[in-house]
Amino acid sequence: MRRAFLLGTLLLWTTGCGEDAPGAPPPPPRAGGEMTVDDRTSLAFMQPAANLLAENDRKHRDGDSAFEAIFVPSPSPVNPGLGPVYNNTSCNSCHLRNGRGMPVMGPGPQRTQLLVRVSLPDGTPEHPGGAVPVPGLGLQVQDQANYGVKPEASVTLSWDETTGSYPDGSPYSLRAPRVAIVPTDGSALPAGMLVSLRLPPPVFGLGLLEAVDIATLQAMADPDDRDRDGISGRVNEVWNVVTRTLTPGRFGWKANSPNLKQQSAEAYFNDMGISSPLFPEPDGTHELEAKTLDAAVFYAQSLGVPARTALDDAEVQQGERLFRSLGCVQCHREELTTGEHEVKEVAHQRIHPYTDLLLHDMGPGLADGRPDGAATGTEWRTPPLWGLGLTHTVLPFTGFLHDGRARSIEEAILWHGGEAEKAREGFRALKAAERAALLRFLGSL
Template sequence: MIVQSIFSRRLHRLILAVGAAVAGILFSTLLHLPAQAQAPQSGGDTTIYMRSSQAYAQPAPNLDDYWDERHAVGDLAFEAAFVTAPANVNPGLGPLFNNVSCVACHFNNGRGLQEKGQRVVRVSQLGAEKILPSDHPYALEAVAPTANTSPVSGLGTQVQEQGIYGHPPEGALEITWQEQTGSYGDGSDYSLRSSQLELTYFDGSPIPDGVVVSNRIPLPVFGLGLLEAVPEEVVLAAADPDDFDGDGVSGRPNWVWDVEQQADALGRFGWKSNMPNLLQQSAAAYANDMGVSNPMFPAENGVEDIDLEILDAATAYVQTLAVPARVSVDDPKVRKGERLFANANCAACHLSEMRTGTHKVPALENQMIHAYTDLLLHDMGPELADNRPDFQATGEEWRTPPLWGLGLSQTVFPYSTYLHDGRARTLEEAILWHGGEGAASREAFRTMSESDRMALVAFLKSL
């Protein structure tokens, strides 16, 4: 059955790939460009020419047979829905969880919504010890030796909003949205929304004083293998913690705990770069989001619901996903927007290119990529702050999110929103929320003419 399922998926992907290739040729012809010449290729040789709802869900086209097979097996793991033990297939859900599968949070591999079952609610207790309290019913939320996110009594460090039969969820979150208005430099108005959070225990009782709550939406998962393959020295070379160049931007790395190596490592993944690699990212998601114990995060009694083979397969899947190509690169409006993006100093954080180094997946090696991130932390000001430190990230710092594929966000998953808590309904709103190191770029955008603002947004949508 597994072989048949893999064959069916590979045939389906082949049909999609052929259709995408034909569409790419027709699209290029219409633009009087040679096929596959819409440079720069966002993901290097992993780039795929597809702009449909499945654009984030394709294998990199340059995978060899071995890794193409690994991708197909990982696809099954990524879509596997877990159930309560005992069961013949995929047992191990819970007892506390947020959702039942990877794809349930990352629909079509895109960003998630600010809804129960998709959002991730991180919490920590100010001034408490870094030990999971004895009254916490679930022990997979491992606390790293160097972490500064002290668990909350009865909640741990991540709130699980669902539970299997006999295990009530840990907490209940109510979100109310507040609107605030502002004006562009030309006098036209805009409206921004922000969230107000009310977190209680599931029975309605209040949480303790001094608890910091960070409400986040899932990030897209394509192209992550390429970001993992960027050499550490390349990331560190872009850091400027003391702002020596005087541009007001002072990105810095987050050093986090590598569970496998039992040592500090460069953080790359997550909203605050609190994960060092994709294996640990996957293992933590299984444990915290689905309650599925694994070799990296076993249950307190040593039980592992999935083995290393499944964990490796799910990791290989996200490592080997293709990156969708840019479009309309010869459009004068898009070209103008790209210049305005650079002139507003947006590229100081959203670096236009990086080169990958070595990686166990050969297809990811030595690729010039255009992810529009520096993988560094930046102070984004008090209005975007969650006030929750995470290793060396402060409560006002966030990792620069990659912008590649940004124009497909709502094609892949309608009603997708932006920023860490999904507050921004449009790209314009996302820009207008920038503060701190991004304040000057925000003001440059806010004071542009309407045609210039539209051009800059057109550039972002072309990515």
């Protein structure tokens, strides 16, 4: 009798306490939906999705091998095709542990993982929707070369430092990069050459971002700022090399690639000098096998997203409220839903990437002056913030923003301008404890 009473009491207590029960708190946000992994170590960005199907485990591991493969000059029985000029020898060389690159690699000469995009300010592009290549440099400066070959140019990096202070008197310091490009053939750089520094971005979670419907992006866009809130995000239009048409872009610092396959093929071609089915040699042949390209793409699509931490921490919760009240979520959208996708694991997921994948005018402070597709010289795509707090755990000396100028999340905020100027000034006006709370929240992502 006592057992029946206890069982009945237990059933009464649990009734209505499920996820759908009235008044029950919502479940904690899972950054990558079912792809979320509970890992906050230096290997957090390297984990396969938690929901990876058994039949895709081998594909993911093959992709991991492709991502780490070191290429060498032809002829070679293994991984041929490097160069003759290039920036790096593998995908992993730019995205160490699947994180972002380092603006400066250790002490001594300022060797950098920044990619230097260049183009001419006017002229006739060689293909529709393309930028105008610089004679001798093309569209990206390759500062490395195979034995016996000269690189296109040497690239050195220095920094201009400025100081400022918050209204409460607390000081801060910001730095901006200065790049020097010296062609190895002794030629002069063309007048007005456009230069844009690009830090290799993190690799994880990209499959989920690819699975967000174009209609969702277009619904968030407000290019004419019809609601007069000062935020006018828009979708980039970029050249799709497969369909030979202009299509919406979503990957890269200016949303200048339409999908992961093209972005990966562009990296092989521009960063390693390796031709592929998407970017073949003039005679139609290519060095990279189609299966290797597909494997590398699947690896990026099937990586998990690290879970948030400290959800119950009062300071983190305060910082999250401030993040919302300052209007940061107008661009760094908290929640998106994915649609149909050929990779089942990424389809129909409720995710929290903190991005709208749209272009926004970030003001003159961050401007590179170089158009990319339909993106202007002051526009940048909103970067996702998931995993932000693990950036220096994964790679301690990397930087933030498109060119790695920000040494901390705080510096990154202080560089915001244009459409984000109001939010930046709101951050500057906070009390020191409130600024600390907001930064603690961002560190929990």
